[in-house]
Amino acid sequence: xxxxxxxxxxxxxxxxxxxxxxxxxxxxxxxxxxxxxxxxxxxxxxxxxxxxxxxxxxxxxxxxxxxxxxx
Numbered sequence: 001x002x003x004x005x006x007x008x009x010x011x012x013x014x015x016x017x018x019x020x021x022x023x024x025x026x027x028x029x030x031x032x033x034x035x036x037x038x039x040x041x042x043x044x045x046x047x048x049x050x051x052x053x054x055x056x057x058x059x060x061x062x063x064x065x066x067x068x069x070x071x
Contacts, residue, residue, distance in 0.1 A: 033059035 037058035044050045053061070 029059075032062055036061055 033055055037053055037055055040058065040061075041052045045052055
């Protein structure tokens, strides 16, 4: 069958999620706020007397900092 409609050998799916993309997602969107939260809660309350933050506050801080540092 030389019909191009049935030729699937050369075509790659467009919406394939790779392991690298999954790793970046986990690192940026799941572990990133966790690291910020742990660092904040370890340092800021003792040095500056600020309140501890939770995971959602840490995620919001990351989002705000990315908006500020966009070029």
